[in-house]
Amino acid sequence: xxxxxxxxxxxxxxxxxxxxxxxxxxxxxxxxxxxxxxxxxxxxxxxxxxxxxxxxxxxxxxxxxxxxxxxxxxxxxxxxxxxxxxxxxxxxxxxxxxxxxxxxxxxxxxxxxxxxxxxxxxxxxxxxxxxxxxxxxxxxxxxxxxxxxxxxxxxxxxxxxxxxxxxxxxxxxxxxxxxxxxxxxxxxxxxxxxxxxxxxxxxxxxxxxxxxxxxxxxxxxxxxxxxxxxxxxxxxxxxxxxxxxxxxxxxxxxxxxxxxxxxxxxxxxxxxxxxxxxxxxxxxxxxxxxxxxxxxxxxxxxxxxxxxxxxxxxxxxxxxxxxxxxxxxxxxxxxxxxxxxxxxxxxxxxxxxxxxxxxxxxxxxxxxxxxxxxxxxxxxxxxxxxxxxxxxxxxxxxxxxxx
Numbered sequence: 001x002x003x004x005x006x007x008x009x010x011x012x013x014x015x016x017x018x019x020x021x022x023x024x025x026x027x028x029x030x031x032x033x034x035x036x037x038x039x040x041x042x043x044x045x046x047x048x049x050x051x052x053x054x055x056x057x058x059x060x061x062x063x064x065x066x067x068x069x070x071x072x073x074x075x076x077x078x079x080x081x082x083x084x085x086x087x088x089x090x091x092x093x094x095x096x097x098x099x100x101x102x103x104x105x106x107x108x109x110x111x112x113x114x115x116x117x118x119x120x121x122x123x124x125x126x127x128x129x130x131x132x133x134x135x136x137x138x139x140x141x142x143x144x145x146x147x148x149x150x151x152x153x154x155x156x157x158x159x160x161x162x163x164x165x166x167x168x169x170x171x172x173x174x175x176x177x178x179x180x181x182x183x184x185x186x187x188x189x190x191x192x193x194x195x196x197x198x199x200x201x202x203x204x205x206x207x208x209x210x211x212x213x214x215x216x217x218x219x220x221x222x223x224x225x226x227x228x229x230x231x232x233x234x235x236x237x238x239x240x241x242x243x244x245x246x247x248x249x250x251x252x253x254x255x256x257x258x259x260x261x262x263x264x265x266x267x268x269x270x271x272x273x274x275x276x277x278x279x280x281x282x283x284x285x286x287x288x289x290x291x292x293x294x295x296x297x298x299x300x301x302x303x304x305x306x307x308x309x310x311x312x313x314x315x316x317x318x319x320x321x322x323x324x325x326x327x328x329x330x331x332x333x334x335x336x337x338x339x340x341x342x343x344x345x346x347x348x349x350x351x352x353x354x355x356x357x358x359x360x361x362x363x364x365x366x367x368x369x370x371x372x373x374x375x376x377x378x379x380x381x382x383x384x385x386x387x388x389x390x391x392x393x394x395x396x397x398x399x400x401x402x403x
Contacts, residue, residue, distance in 0.1 A: 154327070157403040159353070159369045159387070163200065165397040167193060174212045174227070176390050176397060178381045183388065185397065186212035188227055197383050208239040216256035218276055223261055225254045232263065232278055245278040257299035264306070268294045271304065271319075286319040295333045295378075298343075302358055305343060307336045312345050314361065325356045327363045335389065337380035339402075346377035346389065353377075353387075369400070 167173055167187060177184040182203070183195040192206035192215070208224075210233060215224045221242065222235040230250060234243040250266040260281070261274040268291065273282040286306070288294065296307040303322055306313040311326035325343065326332075334346040342364065343356045351369035356362065369375075378392040387400045 154363055155365045157365055157367050159351075159367050159403070160401040161369060161371065161398060162386070162401050163399040165195065165200070165399065166395065168202070170395070173390060173395055173397065175214050175379050176381055176388060177215055177217070178383050178388065179217055181383060183381075183383075183397075184215065186215045186224070188212060192222075197386075206239055208235060209241070210235075213251075214254040216254060216261070218256055218259065218261070223254070223256060225251050225263070232261065232274065234278065243278055245274070247272075252294075253296050255297055255299055260299075262297055262299045262304070264294065264297045268292065268308075271297060271306075271315075282317070284315065284317065284319045286313065286315050286321060293333050296336055298336050298338060300338055300358075305336055305338075307332045307334060307345060309333045309348075312336060312343065312356070323361045325361045325363070327354045327366070330354055335377050335380035337382055337387075339382040339387075344380055344387070346375075346380060348376070349374045351375040351377075353380075353389075367400075367403070369398075 165183075165185070167185065169187075169189075171191070172188040173185050174188050175186060177186075178197070181197045183197055185193040185195070187193065188211050190208045190210050190212065192208070192212070194203045194206060195201065196203050210224055211227045211229070213225045213227045215222055217223070218234065220237060224233050224235060225231065226233070230247040232245040232247055232251075232254070233241050236242045247263070249270075249272075251263050252266055252268075253264040255262045259276050261276075261278070263272045263274070264270075265272065269286055269288040271284040271286070272280060273284065275281050284304070288308070290310070292309040294306050294308040294313075298305040298307075302314070303317070304315045305325075306315060309331060311324040311330070312332060313324055314322040316322055325345070330345075331348040332345050334348055336343060336345045338344075338358065341358045343358050344367075345354050345356070346352075347354060351371050351373070352375075353367040354363060355365040355367060357364055376392045377389040377398075379388075379390040381388045385402050387402055389398045389400065390396075391398055
């Protein structure tokens with residue numbers, strides 16, 4: 001009896017071992033990708049939802065009732081990227097703004113969206129080229145219609161290019177100044193080229209030991225700031241440093257008005273005022289709530305103008321903002337200048353200048369150049385009926401006859 005029990009136990013163990021071994025063999029020979037196929041598909045679907053879904057949105061897209069402005073990273077409701085010839089996406093208010101070069105392959109994102117009233121819409125990763133600038137990702141931000149309406153009530157006049165001035169050595173021109181019908185072009189190498197504006201002859205080259213960024217005239221002396229140096233220097237008639245101040249901040253622009261030196265700091269919201277001995281007399285703080293880039297200042301009898309990204313700020317000496325001067329679609333933070341009670345502001349990226357009434361701030365006229373391509377007019381100056389604009393990227397001073 002005992003032998004029969006042992007035999008039965010052995011048989012049971014053998015049967016169990018057989019089924020166990022069979023199960024192991026099946027698992028080892030099964031395709032591992034198939035076992036996780038369902039979970040992988042679900043994961044991909046979830047990722048797509050994270051990239052392309054507009055959260056908490058229930059309304060149906062109806063383009064006639066909403067306007068959308070172009071921002072870095074933006075697309076239409078259904079994003080479809082093809083590569084063949086160049087395909088252009090646009091809205092009714094922003095024609096032909098996005099151009100996407102393509103080949104024969106087609107890439108499609110399932111980004112059918114329903115727009116919510118407040119939230120931005122972002123699709124990523126996609127790369128587009130807008131006005132010669134590369135943006136990664138697409139985004140749509142809803143804005144007021146008034147911000148992108150066309151300029152239908154403003155006069156448009158043509159700028160007439162009469163001359164281009166280049167540095168003989170092709171050294172970098174940092175800024176430009178006009179005084180007593182002489183044009184001063186400081187170079188980053190430390191030289192100042194002086195031109196007679198009656199015939200545009202190079203009169204002299206003023207040599208110094210500085211690496212110029214901005215210059216101005218304080219009586220017969222030159223006041224200068226330098227590239228990558230927090231110094232404010234006064235030069236004598238021989239170009240030697242007569243006095244120098246070490247500033248405790250990084251500077252952007254420097255202008256002189258009524259024997260006072262105004263320096264805009266890189267904080268984009270502080271202006272420091274010094275007397276003719278470089279003694280600090282006042283600090284002007286102004287509100288820059290959107291943390292915009294502000295690059296140029298212009299002190300005048302009507303206050304201090306500050307060229308920022310979306311507008312030109314007009315400040316009191318206390319820093320209080322009197323008004324904001326801007327045109328539909330305007331983007332600034334470049335050269336500004338005052339001529340015949342009119343404030344001129346260069347538009348970023350365009351060969352275009354917006355003119356505002358100095359008293360009222362009203363947008364009066366748009367001056368355009370017929371030349372093609374983008375432009376960075378970092379400095380503006382006037383002599384007679386001529387406008388001088390420093391094209392910073394091309395390192396050229398362009399001379400225009402005003403209309």
